[in-house]
Amino acid sequence: xTRLASIIEDRDITYAALAGRAxxxxxxxxMLATGETPLDNVAVGTIRRIAAALAVPVAELLEDExxxxxxxxxxxxxxxxxxxxxxxxxxxxxxYPTPVETSGRDEIADLTPDEFFEHMPDIDARRG
Amino acid sequence: MPDAADVYRRxxxxxxxxxxxxxxxxxxxxxxxxxxxxxxxxxxxxRIPAYPRPAVLALPHGREIAVDxxxxxxxxxxxxxxxxxxxxxxxxxxxxxxxxxxxxxEPAVTLVGPDGEVEKAVSWAAIERNEPVASLYLPPVDDLSxxxxxxxxxxxxxxxxxxxxxxxxxxxxETDRLCGLTPSYVGMLxxxxxxxxxxxxxxxxxxVEAMVxxxxxxAVPLNTSQDRWRVxxxxxxxxxxxxxxxxx
Numbered sequence: 001x002t003r004l005a006s007i008i009e010d011r012d013i014t015y016a017a018l019a020g021r022a023x024x025x026x027x028x029x030x031m032l033a034t035g036e037t038p039l040d041n042v043a044v045g046t047i048r049r050i051a052a053a054l055a056v057p058v059a060e061l062l063e064d065e066x067x068x069x070x071x072x073x074x075x076x077x078x079x080x081x082x083x084x085x086x087x088x089x090x091x092x093x094x095x096y097p098t099p100v101e102t103s104g105r106d107e108i109a110d111l112t113p114d115e116f117f118e119h120m121p122d123i124d125a126r127r128g
Numbered sequence: 129m130p131d132a133a134d135v136y137r138r139x140x141x142x143x144x145x146x147x148x149x150x151x152x153x154x155x156x157x158x159x160x161x162x163x164x165x166x167x168x169x170x171x172x173x174x175r176i177p178a179y180p181r182p183a184v185l186a187l188p189h190g191r192e193i194a195v196d197x198x199x200x201x202x203x204x205x206x207x208x209x210x211x212x213x214x215x216x217x218x219x220x221x222x223x224x225x226x227x228x229x230x231x232x233x234e235p236a237v238t239l240v241g242p243d244g245e246v247e248k249a250v251s252w253a254a255i256e257r258n259e260p261v262a263s264l265y266l267p268p269v270d271d272l273s274x275x276x277x278x279x280x281x282x283x284x285x286x287x288x289x290x291x292x293x294x295x296x297x298x299x300x301x302e303t304d305r306l307c308g309l310t311p312s313y314v315g316m317l318x319x320x321x322x323x324x325x326x327x328x329x330x331x332x333x334x335x336v337e338a339m340v341x342x343x344x345x346x347a348v349p350l351n352t353s354q355d356r357w358r359v360x361x362x363x364x365x366x367x368x369x370x371x372x373x374x375x376x
Binding site: 066069080084088089109 | 319346
């Protein structure tokens with residue numbers, strides 16, 4: 001859940017009500033609250049309006065800065081731990097298209113890798 | 129359904145890179161500004177999803193780069209990685225990239241089907257059995273320190289999404305490797321890669337013409353969709369292609 005969504009829930013207000021106060025479209029507020037549109041991608045003025053409508057500092061709406069790969073201000077294990085927390089257990093959930101096909105399964109799905117590659121010709125190492 | 133001990137292995141920070149290694153990476157996608165997943169129709173194999181929270185770098189002429197920072201799985205074959213290494217290439221060599229598949233964790237997503245309906249239970253059951261051609265199941269781990277010393281956190285149920293393959297510099301992979309896959313589960317990765325590329329890669333007409341006169345030695349039905357069958361054909365010279373046949 002985004003910080004904006006958390007505040008909206010705590011205040012028990014609707015997207016439309018907040019949008020009216022901030023002079024924005026309800027859809028804009030909803031997409032920011034659900035995380036479909038990251039706050040990083042909108043004009044600063046939009047964030048200021050929402051913050052003003054909620055009477056909170058702008059900083060209160062911003063998400064924690066994620067740790068980035070290669071950040072050498074952290075030890076490798078610290079960096080990876082922060083990454084697992086941020087990326088594998090995020091506060092925000094998005095809708096994501098399933099990889100599961102709607103049509104019938106192929107027979108290969110039942111084969112083990114050994115069975116699948118059993119009749120595979122050897123790779124020609126000269127091809128480099 | 130595989131257990132964590134069957135799937136993951138520890139990798140040393142200075143150890144050689146291998147297919148199946150998992151690393152924390154930033155993956156870039158170039159796209160038209162604001163563009164979502166391509167295509168209007170739902171296609172579980174072909175449609176490339178948008179990942180959570182991309183950073184966006186604007187380009188001129190209405191284009192942008194979306195950067196997804198997430199864990200990803202090396203799918204480049206270990207032989208290819210070794211081949212580059214054995215040729216003495218340096219990190220500055222032109223061909224120093226590796227192909228990786230983004231890892232999608234269960235807590236980050238709600239899986240939805242063709243009509244936008246939530247398919248959580250059905251989808252994850254199939255993913256766990258490695259039934260979809262576009263995913264490789266990655267089981268949960270109670271405590272990652274068993275495979276990644278110093279990272280004492282749980283790892284959720286996840287899958288590597290072959291629809292989002294990207295290339296990255298091998299130097300970046302070396303910097304933030306978490307763990308790897310066991311040799312036996314790399315075999316499962318290779319099976320899934322073979323299925324994925326066979327299923328997706330319908331042959332062009334000239335490839336079909338080039339096979340005229342060859343003897344078909346194997347025909348593997350891959351999938352059906354309404355009135356169509358997809359069949360992988362292998363001929364006596366070892367070449368193969370996938371064709372789509374109408375059943376009516």
